[in-house]
Amino acid sequence: MFRKLHDPGQAALRVYIDGVAVPAEAGESVAAVLLRQEAVWSRLTPVKGSKRAPYCLMGVCFDCLAEVDGVGSVQTCLTTVQDGMRIARQRGKRSLGA
Amino acid sequence: MKPVDLLIVGSGPAGMAAAVTARRTGLDVLVVDEQPAPGGQIWRDIETVAGTERGTLLGAAYLDGRRAAEAFRASGAAYEPGAQLWQIEPGFRGFVTKAGEARIIEARTILLATGAQERPAPFPGWTLPGILTVGAGQILLKNAGQVPAKPVWLAGSGPLMLLYMTQLLKAGGEIAGYLDTTPPGRLSSALRYLPGALRAVGDLFKGIAWSLTLRASGVRRIRHVTDIEAVGTEHLEAIRFRTASGTEETVQADALLVHEGVIPSVHVALALGSAVTWRDDQDCYVPILDAWGESSQPNVFIAGDGAGIAGAKAAALRGEIAALGIATKLGQITPEAAAEASKPARAKLERELALRPFLDALFRPREAIFIPDDETVVCRCEEITAREIRAMARLGRPGPNQVKAFTRAGMGPCQGRQCGYTVTRILAAAEGRSVEEVGFYRIRPPLKPVTLGELASLREPEATS
Ligand code: FES
Numbered sequence: 076m077f078r079k080l081h082d083p084g085q086a087a088l089r090v091y092i093d094g095v096a097v098p099a100e101a102g103e104s105v106a107a108v109l110l111r112q113e114a115v116w117s118r119l120t121p122v123k124g125s126k127r128a129p130y131c132l133m134g135v136c137f138d139c140l141a142e143v144d145g146v147g148s149v150q151t152c153l154t155t156v157q158d159g160m161r162i163a164r165q166r167g168k169r170s171l172g173a
Numbered sequence: 174m175k176p177v178d179l180l181i182v183g184s185g186p187a188g189m190a191a192a193v194t195a196r197r198t199g200l201d202v203l204v205v206d207e208q209p210a211p212g213g214q215i216w217r218d219i220e221t222v223a224g225t226e227r228g229t230l231l232g233a234a235y236l237d238g239r240r241a242a243e244a245f246r247a248s249g250a251a252y253e254p255g256a257q258l259w260q261i262e263p264g265f266r267g268f269v270t271k272a273g274e275a276r277i278i279e280a281r282t283i284l285l286a287t288g289a290q291e292r293p294a295p296f297p298g299w300t301l302p303g304i305l306t307v308g309a310g311q312i313l314l315k316n317a318g319q320v321p322a323k324p325v326w327l328a329g330s331g332p333l334m335l336l337y338m339t340q341l342l343k344a345g346g347e348i349a350g351y352l353d354t355t356p357p358g359r360l361s362s363a364l365r366y367l368p369g370a371l372r373a374v375g376d377l378f379k380g381i382a383w384s385l386t387l388r389a390s391g392v393r394r395i396r397h398v399t400d401i402e403a404v405g406t407e408h409l410e411a412i413r414f415r416t417a418s419g420t421e422e423t424v425q426a427d428a429l430l431v432h433e434g435v436i437p438s439v440h441v442a443l444a445l446g447s448a449v450t451w452r453d454d455q456d457c458y459v460p461i462l463d464a465w466g467e468s469s470q471p472n473v474f475i476a477g478d479g480a481g482i483a484g485a486k487a488a489a490l491r492g493e494i495a496a497l498g499i500a501t502k503l504g505q506i507t508p509e510a511a512a513e514a515s516k517p518a519r520a521k522l523e524r525e526l527a528l529r530p531f532l533d534a535l536f537r538p539r540e541a542i543f544i545p546d547d548e549t550v551v552c553r554c555e556e557i558t559a560r561e562i563r564a565m566a567r568l569g570r571p572g573p574n575q576v577k578a579f580t581r582a583g584m585g586p587c588q589g590r591q592c593g594y595t596v597t598r599i600l601a602a603a604e605g606r607s608v609e610e611v612g613f614y615r616i617r618p619p620l621k622p623v624t625l626g627e628l629a630s631l632r633e634p635e636a637t638s
Contacts, residue, residue: 076303076428077313078322080227080344102221102316107317115408116302121558126407128302132309132316133214134207135290135438136553138300138585146273148586148622152312153255155209 077110088158105151105162106132106139117141117151118165141165176279177203179499180267181250181286182258182441184367185213186238186485187477188286189245191250191492191499198500202250203278205269207257207621211242213288215478215485217315227318230343234485235315241489259531260618261445264471270623270630275631282472282499283445286492287438289478292457293591294329294433294542295549295559298403306322307432310336320346321428326412328352328401329432337430339386349426349522350393352414354433355475356539363534369527395422399541403429433538437479442589443616449608454533455482456543456614457594465498465511466491474499487525543598551599552592554585562596566603573597573614586622590616 083100090108092097093168099108106129109117118140129139140145142163143149151162178200181188188204189211193204212219216238222228223239245252253271253527260268267278291308300305307327313319314337324347327338338348387394397417404411404423413423436457447468449458459481464476476495477488497511504516545551547560557580565576572594576582582596583589590595593614601611 076318076322077317080318080320102218103317105321107313110305110313111319120554120556125300125556126302127300127553129305130300130309130553131291131306132312133290135587135590138553140586148624153209154205 076115077107079111088156090160090162092157092162093164098173099156099160101156103156104117104132105141105149105154105156105160107143107145108156109139109162116164175283177251177266178280178503179203179282179284179496180205180280182206182267183213183286183288183479184208184211184245184252184254184604185286185288185477185478186215186241186488187479187492187495189241189492190214190489191249191284191286191476191496193244194493194496195250195499196250198496199228199507200500200503200505201497203280204245204250204252205256205258205267206252207617208253209254211245211254212238213485214312216242216458217312218367222315222405226343227315230313231340237485244555256622258441259621259623261441270621270627273627273630275623276505277631281503282474284466284474284476284492284495285441285445285475285479286475286488287441287479288488289435289482290438290590291333292436292538292542293595294538295429295545295551296401296403296431296542296551297432298405298409298547300550300553300556301403301405301409302407303405303409303427303466304403304429304431307334307337307430310430311340312341313522314344320344321430322407323347323427324349325424325428325430326350326352326424326426327400327430327432328354328412328414330355330538331434331634332532333435334432335384335387337432338392342386342390342392348390348392348423350395351387352398352401353394353396354398354401354542355396355536356399357417359535359537361529362537366531369530372445398549399539401431405488406408433542434536435478435482436594437481438590439479440588440616440620442468442473442475442479443613444618444620445473447473449474449613452481454530454537456538457482463498464494465501466495467498467502472502477601483526483529484527487522488524489491490525493518494522513609543595544602545595545599549617551595552580552585552589553582554583554591555583555594557582559595559599562599563603566600570604571600572612573600576600577614583614588616588620624631 086101127138184206219238256271316637400415476491501511
């Protein structure tokens with residue numbers, strides 16, 4: 076849905092979304108990477124199972140929640156990518172202890 | 174261990190300016206921010222982007238942030254990015270989570286510089302992937318250098334909308350069309366504020382220049398749009414809209430950016446018990462503050478757009494004034510010295526504020542966004558529709574807190590940041606009461622969701638300096 080205006084060059088990293096390796100750039104948010112994918116959604120709602128994607132990008136809406144490096148319900152718009160990061164789209168609620 | 178003199182929440186224009194001024198008076202200062210870098214939303218990623226092509230594209234008002242961030246970094250204030258504040262206890266004890274670990278910060282005074290959020294403007298289908306706010310689009314441009322891949326639809330009103338469209342075109346993005354929701358007659362109702370606005374004539378010209386760029390670019394603009402509906406099952410597929418003259422149209426779309434102005438973030442202030450007042454002309458609550466930005470709760474100060482929408486320049490000035498007020502309260506400077514030192518900032522602030530009544534009247538949103546149709550989801554987190562809220566209103570005259578208890582609206586992770594105003598407005602309309610009488614959700618900690626693991630990591634207060 077979104078495209079980058081530039082080639083990250085030196086700043087190029089690689090992250091995994093649901094196990095698939097995708098390019099990313101140092102300094103950008105995980106939500107920004109999600110929004111460049113074919114499927115932009117980040118989570119299924121716990122109530123009706125509908126798809127949601129990052130919406131506000133400023134930490135207000137919580138629609139960008141996903142699992143990042145094993146931790147559930149992370150606000151991906153507030154999370155900066157790291158090389159090798161593992162992101163999993165979140166299906167429903169996280170477990171309480173996560 | 175000694176508490177910090179001043180805990181600042183937020184490192185946007187207000188937070189940074191306050192930190193610089195407070196440090197100059199000799200206070201020790203700690204700034205926490207949930208964002209990973211200083212600048213707030215307006216100057217998002219300024220430190221990394223300023224020197225690049227993208228910085229030039231974002232324009233002079235964005236690049237102003239570079240000097241502010243440099244001064245902040247040089248101020249000697251302690252700074253913790255990526256830190257979420259989820260509770261403040263009287264005294265004060267601030268509970269903060271960073272990288273999965275929670276801790277307590279003790280502080281003598283607090284300055285909330287939490288800025289603004291975009292005004293939630295629910296319409297049918299607004300939760301579909303493919304729909305983002307214009308603010309989100311602009312943040313993606315600043316933070317990731319990215320634009321919508323295909324020609325994008327935009328819907329709404331307000332200065333940020335015009336600014337983003339201009340930036341997007343300059344960056345090489347494409348606009349499929351702009352659904353302008355500014356109601357007819359707004360310009361004439363705004364004109365009576367023009368004399369005041371002329372004092373801020375530079376900014377006014379900037380506004381006109383944006384519109385000219387858009388006109389020259391030939392962007393399709395559909396005026397006086399009254400209703401918008403997003404259609405799709407798993408992703409946005411089409412937008413249906415109607416104008417004031419009754420014209421209806423459906424367009425194919427895979428991306429839609431929406432914006433209906435900004436409102437102060439008052440959640441932390443409300444949780445602290447700081448009094449707010451309803452502003453009819455701005456359709457939002459603003460905190461009640463004295464001349465130094467102190468709220469009804471002693472030693473809780475508020476500055477920046479969180480104190481009332483006025484833009485980045487005013488935010489920095491208010492931050493400076495609040496810092497002087499705090500320094501006076503803590504006995505660091507005399508009231509006379511503070512009064513003297515705040516004079517230039519107050520004069521500039523007055524000029525900045527002169528433009529607001531004009532802008533508020535010009536971009537005042539249409540009534541319909543406050544009281545959506547039955548089918549529209551009001552609470553995005555718990556997926557509660559306007560119908561369910563109205564059904565509650567028919568059962569009696571409940572306030573927002575009863576509605577919350579019975580429907581779960583406002584109980585999700587966003588804590589009513591998206592649905593709070595809509596629930597209040599629906600109830601007020603359905604019960605024939607004023608917004609003020611109906612009131613707002615009671616905001617309780619945690620202000621952000623906290624996990625058991627994070628709670629378990631909680632350590633007792635520690636010195637921060
Ligand atoms: S996109 Fe709204 S909180 Fe992250």
